[in-house]
Amino acid sequence: MSQAILHDDGAEGARSVAALHVVDINDQQSRAENAVAELLTALGRDVTSEHLADTPRRVAASLLEMLTPRDFAMTTFPNDENYRELVLVRDIPFHSLCEHHLLPFRGVAHVGYVPGDRLVGLSKLARVVELFSRDLQVQERLTQQISAYLTEQLAPRGVGVVLEAEHLCMTMRGAQSAGATTTTTAFTGVLAKDNAMRRQFRLAGADLPA
Numbered sequence: 066m067s068q069a070i071l072h073d074d075g076a077e078g079a080r081s082v083a084a085l086h087v088v089d090i091n092d093q094q095s096r097a098e099n100a101v102a103e104l105l106t107a108l109g110r111d112v113t114s115e116h117l118a119d120t121p122r123r124v125a126a127s128l129l130e131m132l133t134p135r136d137f138a139m140t141t142f143p144n145d146e147n148y149r150e151l152v153l154v155r156d157i158p159f160h161s162l163c164e165h166h167l168l169p170f171r172g173v174a175h176v177g178y179v180p181g182d183r184l185v186g187l188s189k190l191a192r193v194v195e196l197f198s199r200d201l202q203v204q205e206r207l208t209q210q211i212s213a214y215l216t217e218q219l220a221p222r223g224v225g226v227v228l229e230a231e232h233l234c235m236t237m238r239g240a241q242s243a244g245a246t247t248t249t250t251a252f253t254g255v256l257a258k259d260n261a262m263r264r265q266f267r268l269a270g271a272d273l274p275a
Contacts, residue, residue, distance in 0.1 A: 097125035131162060131169075134199040139218050140186040148184070149222065151262065153177030153269045157191045163234045164201035172230030172246065177266055178215055179222040179255050190215075204230055204249050212251035223254030225266045 101121040102112045110117055153175065160171035176190045197210040212226045228249050236243045255262045 094122075094125055094129060097128065098122050101125055128162075131160070132199055132201070134196045135192075137189065137192045137196070139189055139193075141183040141219065142186075144180050144182050144184050148180050151177050151179055151225075151256075151265045151269060152184075152187075153225070153266060154187055154190045155269070157194050159194050159198045159228075159230075161198040161200065161202040161204075161207060163232060164203060166234040166238070167201070168233040168237070170202075170204065170230045170232040170234070170247075172228060174211070175225075175227040175229075176211065176215070177225045177256075177269070178219060179224075179262065181219065181221050183219050183221075185215075185219055204228055204232070204247055208249040208251045212253060216253055221254065223252070223256035223259075223262065225253075225256040225263075226251045 098121040101124045105112050105117060105120065112118065112121065154177070155173075155175045157174040157176060158171070159174050160169055162168070163170055174194045176194060178185075193211055193214055197207055197214070208226050208228050212224050215221065215224045215226075229246050231244070231246050235247075236245060252263065252266075256266060257263075
């Protein structure tokens with residue numbers, strides 16, 4: 066069994082949707098299990114014990130699941146009615162893995178756009194968030210990737226992305242600031258230039274940052 070792996074293409078922080086190479090999932094799972102077992106052993110744990118014997122398999126499987134985006138088609142439709150106002154989907158739940166500590170960060174995304182010639186199926190906004198969050202990430206890059214992908218795919222008049230998330234690498238270790246959240250934003254086109262349009266985004270999501 067093999068699977069295409071997607072990678073950053075380095076252009077405007079967007080991810081290439083073309084497969085750069087194909088990996089054997091069974092081989093990947095086996096190598097990951099061995100690596101987890103070695104890590105646990107290095108940390109002084111006995112991986113032959115009844116309690117830990119199956120842990121390497123579980124950890125490897127869960128990481129592969131969290132790092133593998135699901136395929137989807139970016140369904141769009143002609144904007145026959147010439148709709149030119151904000152389309153906003155609020156409170157899209159997401160989770161990702163911090164690339165610095167391999168600990169989760171999770172929260173909600175608010176994603177909107179001002180259409181040009183094409184409209185997008187609303188569920189696809191949530192799927193785009195998932196596409197880029199299923200990776201080793203930092204929140205700033207994730208925000209920009211969602212914005213860049215929607216700009217590339219829709220050619221809209223503007224895009225707005227706001228992410229609010231709790232990072233376990235900050236709340237469970239280090240500063241241990243339990244409950245702290247981080248907000249990142251990306252606004253393009255009319256949502257970046259038109260203050261009235263930007264206010265619409267904030268009014269539609271009344272508790273979003275000013």
